[in-house]
Amino acid sequence: MKRTVGLFLGLGAALLSLAPAAQGSEFPTRPVTLIVGYAPGGGTDLVARNVAEVLSRKWGQKVLVENRPGATGSIGIRALKNAAPDGYTLAVWTDSDVGNSAVQDNLGYDLVEDFDHISQLSAGSTILVSNPSVPIKTFGDYVDYAKKNPGELNFAVVTGGGMHLDSLRINAAAGVETAIIGYPGSGPALTDVIAGHADALLLPLGPALPHVKGGALQALAIGGTKRWPGLSDVQTLSETVPGLESTFFHGLVGPKGLPDDLKASINAAVQDALADPKLGAQFEAQGFIPSGNSPEEFKAVIAEKLETSRTAAVKTGLKKQ
Amino acid sequence: MPNVLASMKKPQDFFLGLIFLGVAIVIAVYSRQYDLGTTRQMGPGYLPLVIALLLGGFGILLAARSFFGDWEPAERLGISQAVLVLGGAALFGLLVRPAGLIVAALVLIIVAGFAYRPRKRLPLLVFAVLLTAGCVIVFPWLLGQQIPVLGSWFVR
Amino acid sequence: MDLVSNIAIGLDSALSWSNLLYAFIGCLLGTLVGVLPGLGPSATVAMLLPATYQLDPAGSLIMLAGIFYGASYGGSTTAILVNLPGEASSVVTAIDGYQMARKGRAGLALSSAACASFFAGCVATLVIAIFAPVLGRMALKFGAPEYFALMALGLIASVALARGSLVKALGMIVLGVACGLVGADRGTSALRFTFGIPELADGLNIIAVAMGMFGLGEIIFNLQTEPAQRSAMKTRLRDLWPHMKDLRAMAPAVARGTAIGGVLGLLPGGGPMLSAFSAYALEKRVSKNASEFGHGALGGVAAPEAANNAGAQMSFIPLLTLGIPSNVTMALMAGAMMMQGIQPGPTVMQEQPDLFWGLVVSMWIGNLMLVMLNLPMVGLWVKLLSIPYKYLYLAIAVFCCIGVYSLNNSPFDVYVMVVFGFVGYVLKKLGGEPAPFIMGMILGPMLEEFLRRSMQLSRGDPMIFLERPISAALLFIAAAAIIIVALPTVAKRKDAVLEEE
Numbered sequence: 001m002k003r004t005v006g007l008f009l010g011l012g013a014a015l016l017s018l019a020p021a022a023q024g025s026e027f028p029t030r031p032v033t034l035i036v037g038y039a040p041g042g043g044t045d046l047v048a049r050n051v052a053e054v055l056s057r058k059w060g061q062k063v064l065v066e067n068r069p070g071a072t073g074s075i076g077i078r079a080l081k082n083a084a085p086d087g088y089t090l091a092v093w094t095d096s097d098v099g100n101s102a103v104q105d106n107l108g109y110d111l112v113e114d115f116d117h118i119s120q121l122s123a124g125s126t127i128l129v130s131n132p133s134v135p136i137k138t139f140g141d142y143v144d145y146a147k148k149n150p151g152e153l154n155f156a157v158v159t160g161g162g163m164h165l166d167s168l169r170i171n172a173a174a175g176v177e178t179a180i181i182g183y184p185g186s187g188p189a190l191t192d193v194i195a196g197h198a199d200a201l202l203l204p205l206g207p208a209l210p211h212v213k214g215g216a217l218q219a220l221a222i223g224g225t226k227r228w229p230g231l232s233d234v235q236t237l238s239e240t241v242p243g244l245e246s247t248f249f250h251g252l253v254g255p256k257g258l259p260d261d262l263k264a265s266i267n268a269a270v271q272d273a274l275a276d277p278k279l280g281a282q283f284e285a286q287g288f289i290p291s292g293n294s295p296e297e298f299k300a301v302i303a304e305k306l307e308t309s310r311t312a313a314v315k316t317g318l319k320k321q
Numbered sequence: 322m323p324n325v326l327a328s329m330k331k332p333q334d335f336f337l338g339l340i341f342l343g344v345a346i347v348i349a350v351y352s353r354q355y356d357l358g359t360t361r362q363m364g365p366g367y368l369p370l371v372i373a374l375l376l377g378g379f380g381i382l383l384a385a386r387s388f389f390g391d392w393e394p395a396e397r398l399g400i401s402q403a404v405l406v407l408g409g410a411a412l413f414g415l416l417v418r419p420a421g422l423i424v425a426a427l428v429l430i431i432v433a434g435f436a437y438r439p440r441k442r443l444p445l446l447v448f449a450v451l452l453t454a455g456c457v458i459v460f461p462w463l464l465g466q467q468i469p470v471l472g473s474w475f476v477r
Numbered sequence: 478m479d480l481v482s483n484i485a486i487g488l489d490s491a492l493s494w495s496n497l498l499y500a501f502i503g504c505l506l507g508t509l510v511g512v513l514p515g516l517g518p519s520a521t522v523a524m525l526l527p528a529t530y531q532l533d534p535a536g537s538l539i540m541l542a543g544i545f546y547g548a549s550y551g552g553s554t555t556a557i558l559v560n561l562p563g564e565a566s567s568v569v570t571a572i573d574g575y576q577m578a579r580k581g582r583a584g585l586a587l588s589s590a591a592c593a594s595f596f597a598g599c600v601a602t603l604v605i606a607i608f609a610p611v612l613g614r615m616a617l618k619f620g621a622p623e624y625f626a627l628m629a630l631g632l633i634a635s636v637a638l639a640r641g642s643l644v645k646a647l648g649m650i651v652l653g654v655a656c657g658l659v660g661a662d663r664g665t666s667a668l669r670f671t672f673g674i675p676e677l678a679d680g681l682n683i684i685a686v687a688m689g690m691f692g693l694g695e696i697i698f699n700l701q702t703e704p705a706q707r708s709a710m711k712t713r714l715r716d717l718w719p720h721m722k723d724l725r726a727m728a729p730a731v732a733r734g735t736a737i738g739g740v741l742g743l744l745p746g747g748g749p750m751l752s753a754f755s756a757y758a759l760e761k762r763v764s765k766n767a768s769e770f771g772h773g774a775l776g777g778v779a780a781p782e783a784a785n786n787a788g789a790q791m792s793f794i795p796l797l798t799l800g801i802p803s804n805v806t807m808a809l810m811a812g813a814m815m816m817q818g819i820q821p822g823p824t825v826m827q828e829q830p831d832l833f834w835g836l837v838v839s840m841w842i843g844n845l846m847l848v849m850l851n852l853p854m855v856g857l858w859v860k861l862l863s864i865p866y867k868y869l870y871l872a873i874a875v876f877c878c879i880g881v882y883s884l885n886n887s888p889f890d891v892y893v894m895v896v897f898g899f900v901g902y903v904l905k906k907l908g909g910e911p912a913p914f915i916m917g918m919i920l921g922p923m924l925e926e927f928l929r930r931s932m933q934l935s936r937g938d939p940m941i942f943l944e945r946p947i948s949a950a951l952l953f954i955a956a957a958a959i960i961i962v963a964l965p966t967v968a969k970r971k972d973a974v975l976e977e978e
Contacts, residue, residue, distance in 0.1 A: 334642075336907050340907070341651075355669060359937065361932055363664070369669065372651060382644055402700040410877070410891060417878075426879075434871055448868055448871065464510065466883050467886050
């Protein structure tokens with residue numbers, strides 16, 4: 001038995017010596033992990049991988065994306081909360097994380113207070129689309145049609161997803177009532193609207209673009225404040241209902257307690273990465289634009305989005321009191 | 322009561338029926354907190370209720386049927402192999418993050434190894450070390466899986 | 478001739494040396510990783526996805542397709558050899574494949590699976606090349622009521638996966654549906670049966686459950702049998718290749734499997750998942766040697782393997798023509814395309830014909846390479862079984878744990894596997910089989926989802942299922958199937974008549 005214990009110790013020691021030293025002058029001296037609370041291949045995962053690739057080029061250190069999917073992102077967020085604030089574990093967040101926090105109680109974290117926000121990464125617009133067989137061409141038509149035929153239109157939503165709340169919010173702001181048809185993911189919802197089983201859908205611009213261009217979907221309105229360059233004839237929501245908008249973001253966050261200089265250094269690297277032309281092209285193909293800011297600004301963005309979502313969740317009845 | 326049990330022909334069917342019925346009762350009781358909803362807007366409690374009724378029905382049918390037909394003896398429920406194999410796997414789950422893959426795999430192989438009798442210790446230990454080394458090379462190194470080789474106990 | 482010129486475009490882009498190399502590397506990597514227990518096709522594709530980011534768009538998709546085929550076949554390999562289904566669809570392959578392996582016919586099962594897959598792959602590729610756009614539109618005919626009817630039929634057909642009594646099989650299906658309830662309800666996001674455990678919000682991971690019930694459960698069972706019986710698994714090497722009579726016997730099974738997989742694979746709402754086991758259920762009904770099913774029937778391996786591959790192939794159609802990923806693997810492919818700056822959708826075919834047709838041609842090349850790569854490897858895989866069981870089972874256990882851990886990088890899935898290893902073991906001792914349970918667990922949540930959505934669309938009117946011809950027809954078949962299985966005497970008499978003829 002003694003012999004084997006010795007063998008174990010030897011093996012352990014040999015491997016320990018392989019473990020990289022944690023200290024060094026310049027951040028980072030070992031691989032950095034980006035936690036993504038969603039499955040590989042999704043929008044957030046793609047943003048994280050795009051950013052990770054540029055960052056690892058700039059830092060000369062591997063930046064790994066670690067997918068921790070589950071419970072609308074909250075598994076990944078909890079993992080980030082428990083990580084050491086040394087900059088080697090960061091996470092990419094998106095709108096669904098905020099929406100989920102607004103609807104669910106007892107998630108075990110506070111998006112504003114329990115984390116150190118580093119920088120926004122992207123800004124994206126949503127788009128409201130309908131099946132071409134519905135006799136409407138714009139958001140104005142949609143409002144008129146829905147008012148004339150209350151409860152008739154089948155509005156597809158991804159239950160609990162980032163766009164669920166926005167869909168209800170848009171209907172409430174326009175003062176219309178539709179049937180709400182629930183879907184477990186944006187893929188099936190998109191399929192049913194293209195097939196005509198459901199009538200309307202709010203979704204991120206990127207996945208909708210090829211269908212709008214191919215004529216399978218009618219674009220009713222852009223959710224952002226400005227018209228989208230590739231679809232300049234599509235109005236924004238606010239052109240029909242002033243002040244109404246529906247956007248989404250991705251952003252980089254770390255655990256609470258990141259030293260200020262480290263936070264500043266990562267933020268600078270991110271701003272640098274966002275200016276990368278290749279990254280810009282990849283972002284645009286997916287329907288959003290690189291969009292960085294300072295840690296303080298990003299924190300304010302999260303706080304504001306959370307506040308808006310909470311109000312909307314109560315007002316639309318998505319969150320039961 | 323013993324008389325009733327003694328007339329049972331298929332103890333396996335009886336216990337399986339009992340399990341079905343038990344699960345059905347748990348579902349029925351536990352899902353009372355869920356909203357049944359309406360036909361138009363089915364609530365989360367709708368399907369559980371249907372499931373509980375079906376499963377309970379099958380359970381009763383199976384248990385009742387076990388008193389008829391030809392005698393079928395029950396198999397012994399050997400427990401030691403199950404405890405060692407599953408216990409080893411559970412220890413792997415417990416250890417893989419704090420202690421890392423090396424420790425977790427070694428513990429799993431050695432614990433589960435004793436489920437096989439007769440077992441000589443030295444070859445098992447040698448095999449454990451070799452297999453663990455192979456796993457470390459294949460999974461985190463070659464395939465780049467995010468599984469800690471050494472866990473948080475060893476690496477700060 | 479449009480088709481010829483299109484295929485020429487495809488050959489042109491796929492047949493470059495570098496792309497052939499990518500296809501080969503993809504198949505090889507896919508097979509090697511997929512053969513590790515716990516790493517099914519979607520896990521393998523997810524893992525190797527980043528490796529393809531550096532390639533050009535055509536090369537990366539070709540390599541991913543190769544990885545996908547390789548991993549699917551690798552998953553079937555472990556299902557046959559050690560009763561470890563790496564994904565839901567190889568649960569079916571495990572039923573008869575593993576029984577064949579136990580009877581020393583593992584080589585035959587593996588080589589037949591490869592041949593059946595290759596045949597199905599060839600047919601499906603041809604169908605895609607000719608009919609892709611038309612078929613893509615046809616898939617859209619399936620709305621929630623049709624899917625509900627399909628899932629109902631699927632649940633009833635799951636009975637065919639069991640060897641023993643009907644009531645037990647039905648009970649196991651319903652028990653599976655019950656376990657499928659755990660987690661956030663897809664329609665209302667309400668948490669059900671999570672007992673305050675956050676990891677349960679997404680439900681029980683189906684692969685962790687299958688690994689526990691099949692993989693660990695089988696290990697415990699084998700360890701309890703006497704050592705003498707254990708070594709009976711030795712393989713006769715001369716049985717590696719199918720004889721002429723095997724080929725003739727399995728040909729109709731392969732043809733039926735291909736047809737079923739081809740049709741179901743088109744449906745993005747869970748069709749590919751149903752294809753393997755629908756083929757098995759049908760084969761068990763129509764096969765001349767139905768009594769062999771569950772005890773190592775060749776048709777019970779060939780038909781689902783053909784259906785699985787045809788289905789997997791056809792599931793590219795919704796992705797390529799409509800931009801709709803029909804399962805996790807296709808979602809990963811879509812992700813890979815987006816990473817390359819391509820939005821999958823109807824425009825791909827028009828704007829990048831070299832990419833589209835290159836992919837179609839490389840599907841066929843991938844299938845060919847898979848067969849060329851794997852037939853020689855059959856002997857090697859079978860040799861694995863000659864490793865003494867006292868070591869083999871430990872390796873299986875470790876691979877299961879690592880594979881399940883890496884599903885979500887979470888030890889929780891390992892605990893799920895452990896719990897269901899125990900549950901599966903106890904149930905199996907009492908005569909409750911795991912295969913119908915798994916099907917119930919997969920289909921249950923989908924059934925609920927489509928039922929609820931149908932009701933939302935019809936504003937609560939159940940007539941919607943009968944007013945729509947496809948769903949009415951499917952429900953009629955389901956009702957007929959219930960009557961047939963519920964009247965065992967009728968079925969028995971019919972079988973007896975058939976045997977006399």
